[in-house]
Amino acid sequence: MVKQLIADAKKIVIKIGSNTLAGKDGKINFAFLDDFAQQAASLMNEGKQIVIVSSGAQVAGLSTMDKWVKKKDIHYRQALCAVGQVQLMKAWRRAFEKDELFIAQILLTREDFSDKNRTLNMRNTLFTLVDEGIVPIINENDTVSVEEIKIGDNDTLAARSAILWSADLLILFSDIDGLYNKNPKEDPNAALVEEVRDIAEIRKNITIGAANDFGTGGIATKLEAAELALSFGIPTILTNGGNPRCLESLAAGSQKGTVFLT
Secondary structure, three states, rough: OOOHHHHHHOOOEEOOOOHEEEEEOEEEEEHHHHHHHHHHHHHHHHHHHHHHEEOOHHHHHHOHHHHOOOOOOOHHHHHHHHHHHHHHHHHHHHHHHHOOOOOEEEEEEEHHHHHHHHHHHHHHHHHHHHHHOEEEEEEOOOOOOOOOOOOOHHHHHHHHHHHHHHHOOEEEEEEOOOOOOOOOOOOOOOOOEEEEOOHHHHHHHOOHHHHHHHOOOOHHHHHHHHHHHHHOOOEEEEEEEOOHHHHHHHHHHOOOOOOOOO
């Protein structure tokens, strides 16, 4: 099913979480970015169009300003994201230029999706960039986002972006293989749920709580993102971005994941 979904999709939104993007030292994993960009470029050579929703502004900021690591004040966190966003885009640019591809940065807030004029402009920009073979890199504008306008997590941002662009498929790369009935990091008997067609029903049969919010944004936000995408007919795949050649393996059907379908 995973292999067929990717084969059938032309327009693919891929979300990469901070845990996937960061190395063991908590800083940007440049080797991952290089490898992922090469895999994305291969899909583009096959006629696919790719939009990336990338977390990692704080990770990139700490890679540069590690003296701020213990500062929790919101102003420092936003300043850290301002520094980190530059470094994050620099890292993505470096990764994609090896395949002679350009990237473009798009920073969004919840307010952008609620204003019709902004939404139209965002959509037109996305279509123009992709049609010209440029890879848009979307992130939440953490330097200005506060509670009133914050989207909340990049899973939701990815789903909203997929809807905005009328994507054929949404892929959520996290630090788990997919949706489990229990937290696999705590329970060795947790079972992978490979296909979900009723999210409301699956919520009744899995454990979600503070102790089970594994992965960036927590499993609850990933279910909400999948549910949002599915409401617009966009199938969603949740899988592990930390596996070797994750995108390539997913396209080949050799990597496990959870598929959300209508």
